[in-house]
Every structure is written in structure tokens, then in C-alpha cells.
Amino acid sequence: MDIVAIERVSFDMCIEKEWIEGKTLAASLNISLRTLQSLRESGKLSFSTVGKKVYYKVSEVQKLLDSGRIKVTIKE
Template sequence: MDIIAIEKESFDSFKKKLERITSLVPKQPSNNTLCIEQEWIEGKELAASLNLPPRRLQHLRESGTLSFSTIGKKIYYRISEVKLLLEQGKINSK
């Protein structure tokens, strides 16, 4: 790991520019609903949206109830499948 030292003024300037850029990026829905436009959702986001412990998602994966894909260390779920399981009552959101 490399350590890079920069002047405080340069860091503050960079930070302000980054904050301006992030303010231009559209915000994700914050009302605990799944974003329908997406086809996949990351596991942590899904657990937070449904107010489920991550262990519950792990159980659904291991039992074969909920299929998933992994990219690196992140686990993704198909939103359409999650919606179907919710409708069938196989996932209880709080």
C-alpha cells in the first residue's frame, strides 16, 4: 500500500470538487422500496430495503430458494425473483 501526502489546501479543494460532483448524481430512493428500473440488487441493499438480517438471505441462498450471482465478494439478486418470493410469502419483509 502506498501512502501519498498532499497539502491540506489541495485536499480541501479536491473534497469540495468531489462534493459538487456527487451532488449532481441522482440519489437512490430512500423510502425502503426496491428500485424497479434495476434488474439486480446487491445483497446489503436488499437486506436493508426489506429490513432483513443478512443471515436470512444466506439461508435463502443455501436452501436454493433464492438464486444469486457473485461479482468479487458482492452477492447480487434478481429483483424480479425477489418480488415473486415476496408475493408467494417465502420472504417476509418487516
């Protein structure tokens, strides 16, 4: 692996730790994509888009979870 490839892998790992794609987030929290959209529209959750994908900052999602502003239901 050359230096450029190593830098790219490190960059990708850093991005994955800081940002999460909307579909992945919705599935992991067991909420709908519409709920995420409502959080965006209300200003409770900021986001970035790349193409047609929406990404959320993991640290911001964690803050909302900690504050109880996002309710997570667990399927059994």
C-alpha cells in the same frame, strides 16, 4: 458524452433494474444478511457474485415476496 459513455450508462441502468446488491436488499426488506444467506443455501433464492459482493435478481425477489416466502417486517 460520446456513444461509449451513453451505452455504459444505459447498461448500468439496466443492470440496476434487474439486480440488487445483497446489503441493499437486506436493508430494504429489513432482514439480516444471514437470512439472505439461508435463502441462498436452501435454493429459494438464486444469486450471482461479483468479487465479494452478492447480487440477487429483482424479479425473483419480487416473486418470493408475492408468494409470501419472504416475510418483511416494518420498523416503526
